[in-house]
Amino acid sequence: NAGVTQTPKFQVLKTGQSMTLQCAQDMNHNSMYWYRQDPGMGLRLIYYSASEGTTDKGEVPNGYNVSRLNKREFSLRLESAAPSQTSVYFCASRSGTGNYGYTFGSGTRLTVV
Protein backbone atom coordinates (compact mmCIF):
# COMPACT_ATOMS: atom_id res chain seq x y z
CA ASN A 1 0.00 0.00 0.00
CA ALA A 2 1.30 3.43 -0.95
CA GLY A 3 1.98 5.73 1.94
CA VAL A 4 4.25 6.51 4.86
CA THR A 5 5.38 3.68 7.12
CA GLN A 6 6.66 4.33 10.63
CA THR A 7 8.27 1.90 13.05
CA PRO A 8 7.89 1.14 15.85
CA LYS A 9 4.28 1.97 16.71
CA PHE A 10 4.89 1.96 20.46
CA GLN A 11 8.04 2.29 22.54
CA VAL A 12 8.91 2.71 26.21
CA LEU A 13 12.37 4.01 27.05
CA LYS A 14 14.20 4.68 30.25
CA THR A 15 15.69 8.10 30.76
CA GLY A 16 19.08 8.27 29.07
CA GLN A 17 18.45 5.48 26.58
CA SER A 18 18.74 6.08 22.86
CA MET A 19 16.60 4.96 19.98
CA THR A 20 15.88 5.60 16.31
CA LEU A 21 12.43 6.06 14.83
CA GLN A 22 12.23 4.84 11.27
CA CYS A 23 10.16 6.34 8.46
CA ALA A 24 9.84 5.32 4.84
CA GLN A 25 7.61 6.56 2.02
CA ASP A 26 6.96 4.94 -1.34
CA MET A 27 5.33 7.88 -3.12
CA ASN A 28 8.55 9.34 -4.55
CA HIS A 29 8.06 12.50 -2.48
CA ASN A 30 10.95 14.92 -2.18
CA SER A 31 10.14 16.44 1.21
CA MET A 32 9.91 14.62 4.50
CA TYR A 33 9.14 15.84 8.01
CA TRP A 34 9.17 14.79 11.64
CA TYR A 35 6.53 16.21 13.99
CA ARG A 36 5.71 15.64 17.60
CA GLN A 37 2.21 15.95 18.94
CA ASP A 38 1.44 16.80 22.54
CA PRO A 39 -2.02 17.41 24.03
CA GLY A 40 -3.29 20.92 23.32
CA MET A 41 -0.18 21.89 21.35
CA GLY A 42 -0.94 20.67 17.89
CA LEU A 43 1.86 19.41 15.68
CA ARG A 44 5.30 20.88 16.16
CA LEU A 45 8.01 20.46 13.56
CA ILE A 46 11.19 18.82 14.82
CA TYR A 47 13.25 18.47 11.63
CA TYR A 48 12.56 18.39 7.95
CA SER A 49 14.29 17.40 4.74
CA ALA A 50 13.33 19.43 1.69
CA SER A 51 15.11 17.00 -0.60
CA GLU A 52 17.44 14.04 -0.50
CA GLY A 53 20.73 15.05 1.05
CA THR A 54 19.44 18.05 3.01
CA THR A 55 18.07 18.40 6.53
CA ASP A 56 17.07 21.44 8.55
CA LYS A 57 15.91 22.23 12.05
CA GLY A 58 12.31 22.93 12.76
CA GLU A 59 10.61 24.49 15.75
CA VAL A 60 11.74 22.02 18.44
CA PRO A 61 14.99 20.28 17.35
CA ASN A 62 16.79 20.08 20.70
CA GLY A 63 17.51 16.51 21.79
CA TYR A 64 16.97 15.04 18.32
CA ASN A 65 18.99 14.23 15.23
CA VAL A 66 17.87 13.09 11.80
CA SER A 67 19.23 11.28 8.79
CA ARG A 68 17.85 11.38 5.27
CA LEU A 69 19.23 8.01 4.25
CA ASN A 70 17.89 8.17 0.70
CA LYS A 71 14.82 9.59 -1.01
CA ARG A 72 12.54 7.07 0.69
CA GLU A 73 13.83 7.04 4.26
CA PHE A 74 14.06 9.70 6.96
CA SER A 75 14.99 8.61 10.48
CA LEU A 76 14.75 10.44 13.81
CA ARG A 77 17.20 9.67 16.61
CA LEU A 78 16.94 10.39 20.30
CA GLU A 79 20.47 10.18 21.69
CA SER A 80 19.61 10.43 25.40
CA ALA A 81 15.88 10.25 26.00
CA ALA A 82 14.24 12.52 28.57
CA PRO A 83 10.72 12.40 30.04
CA SER A 84 9.96 15.67 28.18
CA GLN A 85 10.27 13.69 24.96
CA THR A 86 7.26 11.57 25.83
CA SER A 87 4.98 12.27 22.89
CA VAL A 88 3.44 10.93 19.72
CA TYR A 89 5.80 11.27 16.78
CA PHE A 90 4.57 11.57 13.22
CA CYS A 91 6.55 11.33 10.05
CA ALA A 92 5.13 12.98 6.94
CA SER A 93 6.03 13.44 3.32
CA ARG A 94 4.92 15.85 0.63
CA SER A 95 5.01 15.97 -3.10
CA GLY A 96 6.34 19.08 -4.82
CA THR A 97 3.40 19.02 -7.22
CA GLY A 98 -0.31 18.46 -7.08
CA ASN A 99 -2.36 19.31 -4.02
CA TYR A 100 0.70 19.73 -1.79
CA GLY A 101 -1.00 17.95 1.08
CA TYR A 102 1.11 16.12 3.59
CA THR A 103 0.78 12.35 3.93
CA PHE A 104 1.33 11.26 7.51
CA GLY A 105 2.44 7.94 8.91
CA SER A 106 0.43 6.23 11.63
CA GLY A 107 2.68 7.54 14.39
CA THR A 108 4.97 6.28 17.13
CA ARG A 109 3.77 6.57 20.71
CA LEU A 110 6.88 7.06 22.83
CA THR A 111 6.97 7.05 26.62
CA VAL A 112 10.14 7.94 28.49
CA VAL A 113 10.17 6.90 32.14
Added chain:
Amino acid sequence: GQQVMQIPQYQHVQEGEDFTTYCNSSTTLSNIQWYKQRPGGHPVFLIQLVKSGEVKKQKRLTFQFGEAKKNSSLHITATQTTDVGTYFCAGGVSGSARQLTFGSGTQLTVLP
Protein backbone atom coordinates in the same frame (compact mmCIF):
# COMPACT_ATOMS: atom_id res chain seq x y z
CA GLY B 1 8.13 33.48 14.33
CA GLN B 2 4.92 32.67 12.55
CA GLN B 3 2.01 31.66 14.76
CA VAL B 4 -1.27 30.07 13.81
CA MET B 5 -4.04 30.28 16.38
CA GLN B 6 -7.10 28.07 16.20
CA ILE B 7 -10.35 28.36 18.13
CA PRO B 8 -12.21 26.87 19.81
CA GLN B 9 -10.00 24.22 21.36
CA TYR B 10 -13.00 21.97 22.05
CA GLN B 11 -16.52 21.85 20.68
CA HIS B 12 -19.37 19.55 21.64
CA VAL B 13 -22.40 19.53 19.36
CA GLN B 14 -25.57 17.52 19.08
CA GLU B 15 -25.76 15.42 15.94
CA GLY B 16 -27.37 17.52 13.23
CA GLU B 17 -26.04 20.83 14.54
CA ASP B 18 -23.53 22.90 12.62
CA PHE B 19 -19.89 23.36 13.61
CA THR B 20 -17.27 25.98 12.77
CA THR B 21 -13.58 26.24 13.62
CA TYR B 22 -11.52 29.35 13.01
CA CYS B 23 -7.87 29.82 12.23
CA ASN B 24 -5.86 33.07 12.47
CA SER B 25 -2.28 33.68 11.43
CA SER B 26 0.10 36.33 12.73
CA THR B 27 1.47 36.72 9.20
CA THR B 28 0.07 36.74 5.68
CA LEU B 29 -0.13 33.22 4.31
CA SER B 30 0.52 31.93 0.83
CA ASN B 31 -1.75 28.97 1.43
CA ILE B 32 -3.67 27.20 4.13
CA GLN B 33 -4.39 23.51 4.50
CA TRP B 34 -6.89 21.64 6.63
CA TYR B 35 -6.45 18.22 8.17
CA LYS B 36 -8.67 15.85 10.13
CA GLN B 37 -7.37 13.48 12.79
CA ARG B 38 -9.65 10.77 14.12
CA PRO B 39 -9.15 9.71 17.76
CA GLY B 40 -6.02 7.56 17.96
CA GLY B 41 -5.24 8.17 14.31
CA HIS B 42 -3.01 10.35 12.21
CA PRO B 43 -3.78 13.64 10.44
CA VAL B 44 -5.37 13.24 7.03
CA PHE B 45 -5.20 16.00 4.44
CA LEU B 46 -8.58 17.51 3.52
CA ILE B 47 -7.93 20.52 1.31
CA GLN B 48 -5.66 23.41 0.38
CA LEU B 49 -6.74 27.02 -0.24
CA VAL B 50 -4.43 29.48 -1.99
CA LYS B 51 -6.49 32.41 -3.29
CA SER B 52 -7.68 35.43 -1.34
CA GLY B 53 -11.38 35.00 -0.49
CA GLU B 54 -11.43 31.44 -1.80
CA VAL B 55 -14.32 29.18 -0.81
CA LYS B 56 -14.30 25.44 -1.41
CA LYS B 57 -16.86 22.80 -0.53
CA GLN B 58 -16.59 19.10 0.11
CA LYS B 59 -20.08 17.71 0.68
CA ARG B 60 -21.09 19.12 4.09
CA LEU B 61 -17.72 20.84 4.68
CA THR B 62 -17.13 24.45 3.59
CA PHE B 63 -13.65 25.96 3.72
CA GLN B 64 -12.93 29.68 3.46
CA PHE B 65 -9.72 31.68 3.11
CA GLY B 66 -9.91 35.29 4.22
CA GLU B 67 -9.49 38.25 1.92
CA ALA B 68 -6.30 39.28 3.70
CA LYS B 69 -5.02 35.68 3.64
CA LYS B 70 -4.50 35.73 7.40
CA ASN B 71 -7.53 33.74 8.49
CA SER B 72 -9.55 30.73 7.50
CA SER B 73 -12.54 28.75 8.64
CA LEU B 74 -14.01 25.29 8.33
CA HIS B 75 -17.77 24.91 8.62
CA ILE B 76 -19.55 21.58 8.86
CA THR B 77 -23.29 21.54 8.18
CA ALA B 78 -25.51 19.06 9.99
CA THR B 79 -22.78 17.17 11.82
CA GLN B 80 -22.74 13.40 11.93
CA THR B 81 -21.00 11.04 14.35
CA THR B 82 -18.48 10.29 11.61
CA ASP B 83 -17.29 13.91 11.87
CA VAL B 84 -15.78 13.25 15.31
CA GLY B 85 -12.10 14.11 15.50
CA THR B 86 -9.65 16.97 15.69
CA TYR B 87 -9.49 19.46 12.85
CA PHE B 88 -6.21 21.26 12.23
CA CYS B 89 -5.41 24.19 10.03
CA ALA B 90 -1.87 24.63 8.77
CA GLY B 91 -0.54 27.81 7.24
CA GLY B 92 2.20 28.10 4.66
CA VAL B 93 4.35 31.15 3.97
CA SER B 94 5.80 31.82 0.55
CA GLY B 95 9.52 31.25 0.47
CA SER B 96 9.58 29.36 3.73
CA ALA B 97 11.23 25.99 3.35
CA ARG B 98 9.54 24.88 6.55
CA GLN B 99 6.31 25.07 4.63
CA LEU B 100 3.58 24.66 7.25
CA THR B 101 2.81 25.86 10.76
CA PHE B 102 -0.01 23.93 12.37
CA GLY B 103 -2.70 25.37 14.59
CA SER B 104 -3.40 23.62 17.90
CA GLY B 105 -6.56 22.05 16.53
CA THR B 106 -10.25 21.94 17.42
CA GLN B 107 -11.48 18.72 18.95
CA LEU B 108 -15.04 18.01 17.82
CA THR B 109 -17.34 15.73 19.74
CA VAL B 110 -20.69 14.85 18.20
CA LEU B 111 -23.34 13.62 20.61
CA PRO B 112 -25.86 11.19 19.11
